Amino acid sequence: MLFTDFGLHGPYTGQVKAALHQMAPGIPVVDLFADAPVGNPKSSAYLLAAYAEWFAAGTVFLCVVDPGVGGIRPALILEADRRWYVGPGNGLFELVQRRAGTTRSWDIDWKPERLSASFHGRDLFAPVAAMLARGEPPPGRPHKDDSDRQADWPDDLGEIVYIDHFGNAMTGLRVTQLLPAARLVVAGRILERARTFSEREPGTSFWYENSNGLAEIAVNQGRADRELGLSIGVPVEIVS
Amino acid sequence: MLFTDFGLHGPYTGQVKAALHQMAPGIPVVDLFADAPVGNPKSSAYLLAAYAEWFAAGTVFLCVVDPGVGGIRPALILEADRRWYVGPGNGLFELVQRRAGTTRSWDIDWKPERLSASFHGRDLFAPVAAMLARGEPPPGRPHKDDSDRQADWPDDLGEIVYIDHFGNAMTGLRVTQLLPAARLVVAGRILERARTFSEREPGTSFWYENSNGLAEIAVNQGRADRELGLSIGVPVEIVS
Amino acid sequence: MLFTDFGLHGPYTGQVKAALHQMAPGIPVVDLFADAPVGNPKSSAYLLAAYAEWFAAGTVFLCVVDPGVGGIRPALILEADRRWYVGPGNGLFELVQRRAGTTRSWDIDWKPERLSASFHGRDLFAPVAAMLARGEPPPGRPHKDDSDRQADWPDDLGEIVYIDHFGNAMTGLRVTQLLPAARLVVAGRILERARTFSEREPGTSFWYENSNGLAEIAVNQGRADRELGLSIGVPVEIVS
Numbered sequence: 234m235l236f237t238d239f240g241l242h243g244p245y246t247g248q249v250k251a252a253l254h255q256m257a258p259g260i261p262v263v264d265l266f267a268d269a270p271v272g273n274p275k276s277s278a279y280l281l282a283a284y285a286e287w288f289a290a291g292t293v294f295l296c297v298v299d300p301g302v303g304g305i306r307p308a309l310i311l312e313a314d315r316r317w318y319v320g321p322g323n324g325l326f327e328l329v330q331r332r333a334g335t336t337r338s339w340d341i342d343w344k345p346e347r348l349s350a351s352f353h354g355r356d357l358f359a360p361v362a363a364m365l366a367r368g369e370p371p372p373g374r375p376h377k378d379d380s381d382r383q384a385d386w387p388d389d390l391g392e393i394v395y396i397d398h399f400g401n402a403m404t405g406l407r408v409t410q411l412l413p414a415a416r417l418v419v420a421g422r423i424l425e426r427a428r429t430f431s432e433r434e435p436g437t438s439f440w441y442e443n444s445n446g447l448a449e450i451a452v453n454q455g456r457a458d459r460e461l462g463l464s465i466g467v468p469v470e471i472v473s
Numbered sequence: 474m475l476f477t478d479f480g481l482h483g484p485y486t487g488q489v490k491a492a493l494h495q496m497a498p499g500i501p502v503v504d505l506f507a508d509a510p511v512g513n514p515k516s517s518a519y520l521l522a523a524y525a526e527w528f529a530a531g532t533v534f535l536c537v538v539d540p541g542v543g544g545i546r547p548a549l550i551l552e553a554d555r556r557w558y559v560g561p562g563n564g565l566f567e568l569v570q571r572r573a574g575t576t577r578s579w580d581i582d583w584k585p586e587r588l589s590a591s592f593h594g595r596d597l598f599a600p601v602a603a604m605l606a607r608g609e610p611p612p613g614r615p616h617k618d619d620s621d622r623q624a625d626w627p628d629d630l631g632e633i634v635y636i637d638h639f640g641n642a643m644t645g646l647r648v649t650q651l652l653p654a655a656r657l658v659v660a661g662r663i664l665e666r667a668r669t670f671s672e673r674e675p676g677t678s679f680w681y682e683n684s685n686g687l688a689e690i691a692v693n694q695g696r697a698d699r700e701l702g703l704s705i706g707v708p709v710e711i712v713s
Numbered sequence: 714m715l716f717t718d719f720g721l722h723g724p725y726t727g728q729v730k731a732a733l734h735q736m737a738p739g740i741p742v743v744d745l746f747a748d749a750p751v752g753n754p755k756s757s758a759y760l761l762a763a764y765a766e767w768f769a770a771g772t773v774f775l776c777v778v779d780p781g782v783g784g785i786r787p788a789l790i791l792e793a794d795r796r797w798y799v800g801p802g803n804g805l806f807e808l809v810q811r812r813a814g815t816t817r818s819w820d821i822d823w824k825p826e827r828l829s830a831s832f833h834g835r836d837l838f839a840p841v842a843a844m845l846a847r848g849e850p851p852p853g854r855p856h857k858d859d860s861d862r863q864a865d866w867p868d869d870l871g872e873i874v875y876i877d878h879f880g881n882a883m884t885g886l887r888v889t890q891l892l893p894a895a896r897l898v899v900a901g902r903i904l905e906r907a908r909t910f911s912e913r914e915p916g917t918s919f920w921y922e923n924s925n926g927l928a929e930i931a932v933n934q935g936r937a938d939r940e941l942g943l944s945i946g947v948p949v950e951i952v953s
Contacts, residue, residue, distance in 0.1 A: 234491065240878030241481055241721055242748035244764055244925070251714065254741040255769060261494040268482035271879065272934060284484055289495060300934060301911045350909045352924030398480030399511065429590045431541045444592030445484070454512060454540060474731065481721055508722035524724055529735060638720030639751065646881040669830045671781045673762060683833030685724070696778060 234265045234288060236281055236296040237354065241267045248355045249295065255365030265294070269395075270465045273302035274325040275386065276394040279405035281330035283445045285316060295362040296320035297354040307381055308341040308357060310371045312345030319351070319362045331388070339373030393419070393450075393467045400456025402463040403449045408442040411471060418470040419450060420461050430454075474505045474528060476521055476536040477594065481507045488595045489535065497602035505534070509635075510705050512540035514565040515626065516634040519645035522568035523685045527554060535602040536560035537594040547621055548581040548597060551612045559602045561593070562621030571628070579613030633659070633690075633707045640696025642703040643689045648682040651711060658710040659690060660701050670694075714745045714768060716761055716776040717834065721747045728835045729775065736843035745774070749875075750945050752780035754805040755866065756874040759885035762808035764923045765796060775842040776800035777834040782945040788821040788837060788859055790851045801833070801841045802861030811868070819853030873899070873930075873947045880936025883929045888922040891951060898950040899930060900941050910934075 246267055253262045265284060270276040277298040285294060299306075299321045307322035313333035318326050319341075330336050341361055348356045364372055390405025397403065404417070415423045417440045427439040433443035435454040438461060443449040450457050450469075457463060478516035488505055493502045505524060510516040512673045517538040525534060539546075547562035553573035558566050559581075568578050581601055588596045604612055630645025637643065644657070655679045657664045667679040675694040678701060683689040690697050690709075697703060719725035722852060726747055729882050733742045745764060750756040757778040778784065779786075779801045787802035789886035799821075810816050821841055828836045844852055869883025884897070897904045897920045907919040912939060915934040923929040929947075930937050937943060 234487070238878075239669065242746070243745070243875070243877045244746055245878070247714070247743050247745040248767065250741075250743045251745075251768065254743065259739075261490075261498075263487050263490045263494065264481070265487040265491075266482070266484055284488075288491065305911075349924035351921070355924065395483070397483045398478075398485070405851075431545075441591070444589035444595065474727070477812065501730075501738075503727050503730045504721070505727040505731075506722070506724055515862075524728075527728065528731065635723070637723045638725070670783075681831070684829035684835065 234263055234292055234294045235267065236265050236269055236284075236294055236298075237267055238269045238271045238273075238277070238298045239267055239354065240468075245352070245354065248257060248352075249359045251360040252355055253295075253363050255364075257366040258361055260366045269298045273465065274298050274299065274300070274321075274323045275383075276405070276465055277392070278325050278328045278386070279390045279394050281325065282332055283407065283447045285318075285329055287445055288316060289317035291317075291381075293317040293319065293362050293366045295358055296325055298325055299323060307376070307378070308353065309376060309381065310339040310341060310361065310365070310373055312337045312371070317362075317365045319358045319365065324381065324383040324386070325359065327383045327386055332415070338376040339371045340376045341373045343372035386401070391469045391471065393463050393465055393469065396458045396465065397464065399451075400458040401443075401449050401451040402457050402461075403443060403447050404469045406448040406469065406471070407446055408448050409446065411448060412473055414473065416472050417448060417450065418472055420463060420467060422461060423472065424450060474503055474532055474534045475507065476505050476509055476517075476524075476534055476538075477507055477515035478509045478511045478513075478517070478538045479497050479507055479594065485592070485594065488592075488655050492595055492599040493535075493603050493606075496600055497606040502608045508603045509538045512538065513705065514538050514540070514561075515623075516564045516630070516632065516637070516645070516705055518565050518568045518626070519630045519634050520643070521565065522572055523647070523687050525558075525569060527685055528556060531557075533557040533559065533606045535594070535598055536565055537598060538565055539563060545556055547616070547618070548593065549616060549621065550579040550581060550601065550613055551614065552577045552611070557602075557605045559598045559605065564621065564623040565625055565627070567623045570622075578616040579611045580616045581613045583612035589648040597693050631709045631711065633705055633709065636698045636705065639691075640698040641683075641691040642697050643683060643687050643691050644703075644709045646709065646711070649686065651688060652713055654713065656712050657688060657690065658712055660703060660707060662701060663712070664690060714743055714772055714774045715747065716757075716764075716774055717747055717752045718749045718753075718757070718778045718780075719747055719834065720914045725834065726831070728832075728901070729839045732835055732839040733775075733843050733846075736840055737846040740846045749778045752778065754778050754801075754842050754943065755863075756870070756872065756885070756945055757865050758805050758808045758866070759870045759874050760883065761805065762812055763887065763927050765798075765809060767925055768796060770795035771797075773799065773842050773846045775834070775838055776805055777838060778805055779803060787834065787856070787858070789856060789861065790819040790821060790841065790845070790853055792817045792851070797842075797845045799838045799845065800880055804861065804863040804866070807863045807866055810862075818856040819851045820856045821853045823852035826923040829892050871949045871951065873945055873949065876938045876943065876945065879931075880938040881929050881931040882922075882937050882941075883923060883927050884949045886928040886949065886951070887926055889926065891928060893951055896952050897928060897930065898952055900943060900947060903943060903952065905929060914917065
C-alpha cells in the first residue's frame with residue numbers, strides 16, 4: 234500500500250512499483266494516496282492514521298512524505314497493531330503509533346547497492362517493504378531513540394488535512410471524539426452535521442463522518458474547497 | 474474494470490482496489506475511467522456503453538457515478554451480452570442495457586458487515602464485483618422494478634460527454650448512426666469529418682471516429698476544449 | 714513498463730493495460746511515465762533514455778508519444794542492451810539506441826484483427842509488447858531503413874524536458890557529461906549545483922543530479938516551474 238506525495242503521472246510511483254514487483258513478485262501493490270499533502274508530514278500523519286485502520290493485518294504501508302529530501306532523519310520500520318509501516322522518521326507515523334495497542338519499531342540498517350541522494354522511496358524503502366511483504370523479519374535494529382516522536386502534536390488536529398477530487402475537505406478530527414451535535418467553524422462559517430449528502434439541499438455546506446471516520450466538510454453537489462475557500466492547513470474549530 | 478468519478482490520486486480508488494485484490498486474488502484490476510463526468514450518470518452512460526463493448530466476455534465492470542451520495546436508489550447487478558456491471562441504479566447502465574442483445578439484472582441483497590453511509594463503492598459494490606469475478610452467482614434477486622430505466626434518454630446523445638487528456642471532446646453520438654458525410658455543429662462552428670488527425674493541417678478543427686466508435690471533436694496538434702470552448706454538456710448538432 | 718503521453722485518468726492507459734493483462738497474464742504492468750511531453754518525441758527521447766537504464770534486462774517498454782496520430786511512420790521493435798522497446802519510429806528511441814552497447818530493430822509486420830486509425834497503442838503496440846513479455850520472438854522483419862533516426866539531435870539536450878509533480882524541471886543533460894562545478898543558466902538565472910535539497914536554504918534555486926542521472930532544476934521547498942517560469946522546451950545553457 235503506497236502512501237506518498239509522489240503523484241501518479243511522473244516516474245516516481247512507477248519506479249517504486251517496479252522495485253516492489255521485482256522484489257516481491259505476485260504481491261499486489263496499490264496506491265492509497267499518491268497525493269498526500271506535499272512535504273507535509275503533520276497533515277499526512279492524521280490522514281494515514283485514519284486510513285490505515287481500514288486495512289487488514291499484515292498490510293505493508295510504504296510511506297514517503299518528506300520535506301527534507303536527502304536531509305538527515307532516521308529510516309524506520311514500524312509494526313503497529315499487526316500492520317507494517319516503512320518510511321522516514323519525521324512524524325509521519327506519530328498518530329499511527331500513538332493510537333495503536335501494540336507497536337514495535339526498528340532503525341533500518343540494510344543498505345542497497347546503490348542509494349541515490351534524493352530517491353530513498355525507490356532505493357531504500359521499497360526494497361525493505363518488499364522484504365516485509367514476503368514475510369521476512371525487519372532488516373534493522375530496535376529503534377530506541379525518541380527524536381522522531383512529536384509529543385506536542387494533538388491527538389486530533391483541528392485543521393484541513395486533505396482536499397479530495399470532489400472538493401471535499403477532510404479534517405484531522407475523528408468523529409468518535411466529537412459530540413454527536415458538534416458544529417464545526419471553518420473560514421468564518423458554522424457548519425452543522427449531516428448523515429449523508431442527500432440529506433441536505435444542493436448548494437448547502439455541512440460536515441459529516443466520512444467513510445474512514447474523519448469529520449469532512451462538503452457541499453451537496455458542489456465543491457467545498459472553492460465555495461468555502463478551504464485548503465490544507467486552514468483551522469477548524471469545534472463548538473457545541 | 475473500474476469506471477468511476479473517484480479520481481486516482483486520493484483514497485477512493487485505492488481502497489476499492491484493495492478490497493478487490495483481497496476478495497478476488499490474482500484477478501487484474503484496471504481503471505477504465507477514473508474521471509467519468511463527476512456526479513453525471515447521463516453523460517457517463519453513453520461513455521460506458523461505447524467503451525464497455527471493446528472488452529472480452531466475462532469482464533466485470535464496477536461502475537460508480539452518483540450525484541446522490543447516500544441517497545436512495547437500487548444497488549444493481551446487470552449482465553449484458555455476457556459482461557457484468559455492478560453499481561447504482563441511477564441510469565448509468567441505461568445505454569448498455571438498451572443496446573445489448575441479452576440482459577438480466579438483479580437487486581443486490583448481500584449485505585457487508587460494515588456499510589459506510591458514503592462509500593458503497595468500497596463496502597458494497599467492490600465485494601459484489603469480486604464475487605462475480607471469482608465466478609460466483611450474482612448475490613441478489615431478479616430485478617423487476619423499472620424505476621431505474623430512463624426511457625426518455627435518446628439512443629445517441631448530441632452533447633459533449635467527455636474531454637480527454639489531450640483536450641479532445643467526445644460526443645455521445647455513435648458514428649455508425651451518422652451519415653458518412655455528416656457535419657457536426659458545436660459552439661457555433663461547423664465541423665467536417667476527417668479519418669485521421671494527420672489528414673488535417675495543424676490548428677484545424679474537425680470530427681472523427683474515435684477508437685471506440687464515438688464521434689469526437691479534435692484540433693490537429695491543438696486542444697479542442699480550449700480552442701472551441703467545449704465542456705461536458707455542450708450541445709452538438711448533426712447537419713448533412 | 715508504459716511510457717506514454719496518454720494520461721492515467723481517461724480510457725487510453727486502461728485499455729492498453731487490459732490488452733496487456735489479457736495477452737500476457739500474470740506479468741505486472743507499471744506506468745513509468747503517463748505524462749511524457751504531449752506529442753513531443755524529442756523531449757521524450759531524452760527522458761526515456763535516462764529512465765529506462767534503471768530497469769532490469771528483459772523489461773519491455775511500450776512507448777507512445779506521437780504528434781502525427783494516424784500518420785505514416787514505421788512501427789518498431791528495438792532491442793537495446795537486452796531491454797525491449799515497442800512504439801512509433803519517430804525519434805522516440807533515438808537516444809536509447811545511440812547510447813546502447815548493442816541494438817537490433819525490427820519493423821512490426823504482425824497485424825491485429827481490428828486496427829483503429831487512432832489507437833495503435835492499444836491495437837498494435839500492446840499486443841506486440843505482450844508477445845515480447847511472454848518471451849516470444851519479435852513479430853517483425855529486420856529494420857533496415859534509417860529514416861526514423863535523428864542524427865541531428867544532440868547527445869545531450871540543453872532544454873527542459875519534463876516538469877514533475879513537485880515543480881522540479883528536468884533537463885536533457887546527463888550529469889556524467891558535465892564538469893562537477895558546472896553552472897546552468899536558465900530563464901536568465903545562473904544556478905549552482907547542490908548535492909541535496911536540504912543543503913540549500915528554503916526558497917533557493919539550484920541544480921542537482923536527480924535519481925536517474927539527469928541535471929534537474931529545483932527550489933528547496935518551492936516549485937521551480939512557477940518561481941523561475943520554466944516549461945518544456947525552455948533552453949538551458951552550461952557555463953563553467
